[in-house]
Structure formats: structure tokens, C-alpha cells
Amino acid sequence: MSSAGAPRPAQAGAPPRAGRREWTGLAVLALPTMLIGLDMTVLHLAVPYLSRRLHPSGTQLLWIVDIYGFMVAGFLAMMGTLGDRAGRRRLLLTGGVAFAAASTLAAFSTTPQTLIASRALLGVAGATLMPSTLSLISNMFRDPGQRRLAVAVWMTNFSVGAMIGPLVGGLFLEHFWYGSVFLLGVPVGAVLLVAGPLLLPEYRAPHAGRLDPVSAALSVLTVLPVVYAFKEIAQHGVRTASSLSLAAGLCLGAVFVRRQLRLPDPMLDLRLFRRPEFGVALAGLTLGLFAVTGTQFLLLQYFQLVLGLSPLVTGLWTLPSVLAGVVSALLAPFVARRTGTVGVMAGGFLLAVPGLALLLGTGPASGPLLGVLGFALASFGVQAALALTNDAIISSAPPERAGNASGIGETGANLGEALGVAVAGSVAAAVYRARLHTGGLPEAVGPDAARAARATLAGATETAAHLPGRLGGDLLVLARTAFTDGMHTAVLVNIALLVALTAAHLALLRRVRRTLRPARSPAPERISVEHGPGA
Numbered sequence: 001m002s003s004a005g006a007p008r009p010a011q012a013g014a015p016p017r018a019g020r021r022e023w024t025g026l027a028v029l030a031l032p033t034m035l036i037g038l039d040m041t042v043l044h045l046a047v048p049y050l051s052r053r054l055h056p057s058g059t060q061l062l063w064i065v066d067i068y069g070f071m072v073a074g075f076l077a078m079m080g081t082l083g084d085r086a087g088r089r090r091l092l093l094t095g096g097v098a099f100a101a102a103s104t105l106a107a108f109s110t111t112p113q114t115l116i117a118s119r120a121l122l123g124v125a126g127a128t129l130m131p132s133t134l135s136l137i138s139n140m141f142r143d144p145g146q147r148r149l150a151v152a153v154w155m156t157n158f159s160v161g162a163m164i165g166p167l168v169g170g171l172f173l174e175h176f177w178y179g180s181v182f183l184l185g186v187p188v189g190a191v192l193l194v195a196g197p198l199l200l201p202e203y204r205a206p207h208a209g210r211l212d213p214v215s216a217a218l219s220v221l222t223v224l225p226v227v228y229a230f231k232e233i234a235q236h237g238v239r240t241a242s243s244l245s246l247a248a249g250l251c252l253g254a255v256f257v258r259r260q261l262r263l264p265d266p267m268l269d270l271r272l273f274r275r276p277e278f279g280v281a282l283a284g285l286t287l288g289l290f291a292v293t294g295t296q297f298l299l300l301q302y303f304q305l306v307l308g309l310s311p312l313v314t315g316l317w318t319l320p321s322v323l324a325g326v327v328s329a330l331l332a333p334f335v336a337r338r339t340g341t342v343g344v345m346a347g348g349f350l351l352a353v354p355g356l357a358l359l360l361g362t363g364p365a366s367g368p369l370l371g372v373l374g375f376a377l378a379s380f381g382v383q384a385a386l387a388l389t390n391d392a393i394i395s396s397a398p399p400e401r402a403g404n405a406s407g408i409g410e411t412g413a414n415l416g417e418a419l420g421v422a423v424a425g426s427v428a429a430a431v432y433r434a435r436l437h438t439g440g441l442p443e444a445v446g447p448d449a450a451r452a453a454r455a456t457l458a459g460a461t462e463t464a465a466h467l468p469g470r471l472g473g474d475l476l477v478l479a480r481t482a483f484t485d486g487m488h489t490a491v492l493v494n495i496a497l498l499v500a501l502t503a504a505h506l507a508l509l510r511r512v513r514r515t516l517r518p519a520r521s522p523a524p525e526r527i528s529v530e531h532g533p534g535a
Helices: 020-045 047-054 058-086 088-107 112-140 144-175 178-199 213-236 240-262 270-274 276-306 311-317 319-339 341-359 369-395 399-439 447-455 457-465 469-516
Strands: none
Touching: 020 047, 020 058, 020 088, 020 112, 020 144, 020 178, 020 276, 020 311, 047 058, 047 112, 047 178, 047 276, 047 457, 058 088, 058 112, 058 213, 058 399, 088 112, 088 178, 112 144, 112 178, 112 399, 144 178, 144 276, 144 311, 144 319, 144 369, 213 240, 213 399, 240 270, 270 276, 276 311, 276 341, 276 369, 276 399, 276 457, 276 469, 311 319, 319 341, 319 369, 341 369, 341 469, 369 399, 399 447, 399 469, 447 457, 457 469
16 A cells, blocks of 8 residues: 555556655755745845945946856756766755855855855855756656646746745845845755755666766856956946957857867757757747846836835835736646647747836836836746746757756756846946936036946945935936936847747747648657647
């Protein structure tokens, strides 16, 4: 007689169905998954506090926020291979302890440089958690329908973590110092150490791939110099240092691509991009997160520094977008059964466009409602698409390359979030500085105060507080208007990306329909991107 927690018996020849123990284990795996997403955005609300306490430059501030995501993306694939060799549960538990230690170091950082280094270590530790959780899900849920639901829950937890980061940050910042937002990793690590050995199975791949630290280093060294160059160009214009950094990143990127194409077992199988459905699904995942994360980063600063809302109130105003994203992510797999996966993804991206367009109507005196409604609509659309992208990515790859396709998808997700903050922040900062230069600061503002005001909106707000009477008010109005213009410009970039994603998915939908017209019955073990999970 099987126990209550054992997998339920399946029909002859069918994979076993997961039982209570597996679903409870999924709840445990949800904790680190949500934590990874939360750490992507929890600092979005702490930006004004970091500016006042640590006095970072505008570029340092962006590195503090986005270096975590870049390090996660760079080390994900290698950590996935390490988990196959050393044991996926062991890597998860080790990563949980390392994440807690790095979180503590970040919480007590006293300089921008120390905090950037701590966030980088957090990213390396976070890279051990994400592939371990998804790989364990594939071992725990053998039934395709249950696995699809479990992966959707996994992706939803990652997205929810990213969405509730500002709310959690607001609650902590209202009562504690800015470093407290990092300490969430400590109890999660403790829960993993206690519950993991009891509920999660251990698994080692019998034919695990070889570790490739050279490729991992090349991937990081490709992205960071390019991002550095972009940030420096946005802040100072084209200079020798930024040009050399850009050239170095592009050269290293060429070396990375050449290495992946020549290796028999590459860290990232770039040959998968020859499949249009794979490339479109990955672009949807990466650029969808790029658009929504970058927009959220600027919108939360707008709520605090332009509208003057407290961290807690700002966090509460994010709840509509969180609820909209959760509802759409849970509904998407069911709608896809009728309309097809690609159709839902195209519709989700298209629905997000008018949501972001509403943000173009925000201003220093518009109040928060327009921004809240617009971002909630954008979140509803994008999260519906994102809930299906992982399954679409895996399904579009050959069965023997599904693991590598999953690794590329996870890398794309983290890279999209980090790039979203880096690009949106840099674009908004460039417009902000240009407006303050062309608009002209009040003549009575001294050179030091002017320099601080042009660096960041938080710097302008602090400077205005020390200026007498009307002078401070004039500076504040000018700076807030300049920041809003910068946010609008970044939002326009994201709208263009979403329109392009919609067009790409519609083109893929037409291609798939032409391909499926002669034979409408997909293979039972594969998921058709036309018919969706329930076909």
C-alpha cells in the first residue's frame, strides 16, 4: 500500500504522477525561486535611500541595482552543469547558505564599491539556486501535464518575487535601515537546510556535461564591458574609455560565440537559434522582462522622488500590478489550450502596449493613479506571455537539447531583467542630464550643488532641501520634470520593443499554421506551439 505522500499510480506505460510529497517539495522550491526574483527588484525602492546614505554616482547606482542580474545570467549554465555532476539538491543547499552569507555582507556594506561587490557575490550564489530548482522539478514531476503546471508555478513564483520586491522593500524601509532589504536571504537559507533533505530528491546526471569556466568567464566579460560603455556614454558621451570598453566586449563576445559553435558540448548551444520558434520564444522572455523591469525601476523612483510618496505607500501602489500579473500568469495556460501558445503570447505583448502608453500621460502633478493603472495593464499582458515562454522554449528544441534550451531560457530571463534596468536607467539619466543642461539651472545654484543635481534626481532633491525658499522649489520642479521626460523616453523604447515582439509572434503563428496544415496531430510527447499545452 502506498503512503499518502507517494506518487499516485499511473496507467501502464504512462509516467508516474506526483503526490503530496512532490507538491510540498514544490512549495519549498518556490522560496529560493521567489527570492531570486525578489532580489532583482527589491532595491528599486531603496534607490533614494542608497543615494542619501552612500552617495554613489549615477553609474554606481545602476551597478548596485543590476550587477546581481548580470552575474546570475553569466554563471547559470555552468552552475546547472555543476549540479548535474555534484548533485542538484546538494548544489541548491550549498547555494542557499552562500546566498545567506552574501546577503548579510550586502546588508552591512558602507561604501558603493563594497555593495557592488556584495551584489556580485549574491549573483554568483543566486546562479546556483535557479537551475537547481528547475532541474529538481523535472525529476519530481514526470507526468507532462503536472510538469507543465509545476513549471508554470515555478515561473510565476520568479515573476511574483520580482513584482513584490518593491512592496517588501517598502515595508522594510519604512521601519528599518536600507540594508535590511538584503536579510531576507537568511531565513530562506535556513528553511532550505531544514526542509530540503526531507522533501527534495537528490539527482546526479549519469552523463553530465563537462564544466566550462572559460565560457562562463567569457559570457560575463562580454556583457559587463558593453554595459559599462553604454552607461558611460549615457552619462559623459563618447570617450576613449567607453569606446575601448565597447570594442573589448564585442571582441570577447565574438570569441564566446566561436567557442560555443566549435565545442561538441557547449555551455550554451547557439545552434538552437537556427530554429525560428526558439529564437522568437527566447526573445519574448528576454525582452518582455526587459520592458517590464526597466519600466518598474523608473516608475518607483517617479512615485517617491517626483510625487513624494513614502516607501510603504509606493510599495502598496504596486499591488495592482502584482495581482494582475499573478492572475494572468495562472490563466494563460488554460487560455492557450483554446487559442494556442503563440497566440496568447502575441496577445499578451500587444495588450501591454496601451498599458505602457498610459504612463506617457504621467507628470509631476498627475498623481499616482495613471501610473498604477498603466503598469497593471502592462503587467497583465506581459506576465501572460511570460508564463508560457519557458514551455515554448523547451518544446521548440529537440528532446536531447531540452536541458540546454532551458539553460538558455533562464540566462535570457536574468539578462533581460538586468539589461532592462541598465538600459532604461541609462536612457532616462541621459535625458535627465540633457534637460538640466539645456533647461538651465537657476543662476544662484553653486557649481557643487549643480553637479549633485545633475547626477541624479535624488541628488537634486537633497540639494533643493538645502537651498533657500523659492530657489529650492524652482530646482525641484526643473529636476522632476526632467526625470519624467527621461522616464517617458525609456517607456517609448519599451513600447517599440513590445510592438516588435507582437509582430514577431504573429509572424511565427502564421508560419506554424502553414507548417501544421498538412498534419494537425502533434506527437504526444511534444507540445505544439500552435495548439498549446492542452492539445
